[in-house]
Amino acid sequence: MILTVTLNTALDITYTVPALAPHTSHRVGEVAERPGGKGLNVARVLAALGHDTVVTGFAGGPVGAVLRELLAPLGPRDALVPIAGNTRRTIAVADLASGDTTQLNEPGPVVSPGEWAAFLDTYTALLAGARAVALCGSLPPGLHVGAYADLVRRARAAEVPVLLDTSGEPLRRGIAARPDLVKPNADELAGLTGSREPLRAARDARRRGATGVVASLGSDGLLAATPDGVWWATPPAPVRGNPTGAGDSAVAALLAGVVGGQPWPRTLAHAVALSAATVLAPAAGEFDRSAYEELLPRVRVTDRAAAA
């Protein structure tokens, strides 16, 4: 089983409007709701690829109940820990005119020390059956900034490969606990290392504690710095669409590669193809399967060890 952790799950709500005009009133056309949060997106992609997947993290209140109800018929198994607070909503307002989206993200519920302790029990029990674990997204209010570092250490103690995908101080602290893999985007990597030169920054992130670093660089693909080598994997051509969830699909492919014992170039090719196929799909956590299969053999993976 592959485990994904989403401490700040969300009910993702999408509104369609002709065009968003600040300080006016809008009648929303369509309303769509889906279970969200990075780890849930990762788990949905993994389940769609045929992997046995379990999601944990927190869910609570009326919004958490809706999230769990929407999650139930989907692939991942629900091991979310109940909390007293109300799970957050995110609102994506999609303009029909421009195709652009305006995002409003609630901060999330406060997690109490008792709820965190209950989560640690669940997490530790789940690790016993996990072949890999991904720790994804922001921390909700109430959790200490070293929460991910704690979870990384517990995964390492259980000898479960652990991937960390977060940002800011939680990423900085988490990396120091020596995760097997981190997947920052260009901004997160620059925030961590102070460098906008991806190869230099990825190597710096390794020195800070990450065994492997896979940086997601948008249309420039993925840069991997690992103990086995350095590779750059790029899509055959830029794809246009909704980039939300592309990074989560990359994480799903990286986890699948880890548990399958695949060589890095093959894993990276899958991650790039799956990311691009996600940009082509309308919603995060979904991907265009035929585009994925069509793109996979066309991803270019370059060995950058020479640049080392």
Place this chain on the structure above:
Amino acid sequence: MILTVTLNTALDITYTVPALAPHTSHRVGEVAERPGGKGLNVARVLAALGHDTVVTGFAGGPVGAVLRELLAPLGPRDALVPIAGNTRRTIAVADLASGDTTQLNEPGPVVSPGEWAAFLDTYTALLAGARAVALCGSLPPGLHVGAYADLVRRARAAEVPVLLDTSGEPLRRGIAARPDLVKPNADELAGLTGSREPLRAARDARRRGATGVVASLGSDGLLAATPDGVWWATPPAPVRGNPTGAGDSAVAALLAGVVGGQPWPRTLAHAVALSAATVLAPAAGEFDRSAYEELLPRVRVTDRAAAA
């Protein structure tokens, strides 16, 4: 008991952001939720004024459950009829920078013929104990455009004074069923009559079937055209604040005047003062009580019968 009907109730959600910028991502600061819909606002104000008040209409799904939970500790008694669909949300995005608000209103759940029949039974039973009834706001999808006309006729058959506060074709049809009072704003009145001259338009609305017309004209106050005379009631000075709910507070004051058998000038003075005190309060359905008391003796009511 005073009855208010809100067929398209809403969970009103307010987000605070530094400034809304289309096509970017925002972290929401504060999240506030309250039971909404015009008739619920009217009922809250009536209850705050000491009136025994009952709310009916529809509520359903997880959002409806939250609405009813938030309504329970408030003054009005809950006689909402359950439906299978999910009650709508409205999102008000308040800019801290400008103080302006951007509104996103979901369309509302589809009401089935069976649910409408169940509502009619509840409504008819409640009319037996009502001293006045207000029919407020938009119609949810699935209801025929003559729904309010039907409710007006039932109130008249039960000899309960009925106030209609809606817009568009439901207002046009509803007026033809001869309600005791309508409370259009300037736009609604112009939409109904084709005239932007308030006195002419109010008289036209009376000819269309409304026994009395009280037009809410923003900072210009209220214009009443009734069988007893024509009056213009104006606040002592324009007030600055959030106009949401000001019209609902005017409706509350008009209902209170009707059940109290008050003369029109006194009722109109209360309605203007209560509207202004609502503009000064942060949320719809609430008003600044000391401002209300301070403004009341300063409202100017002019007999316009001479202009007839």
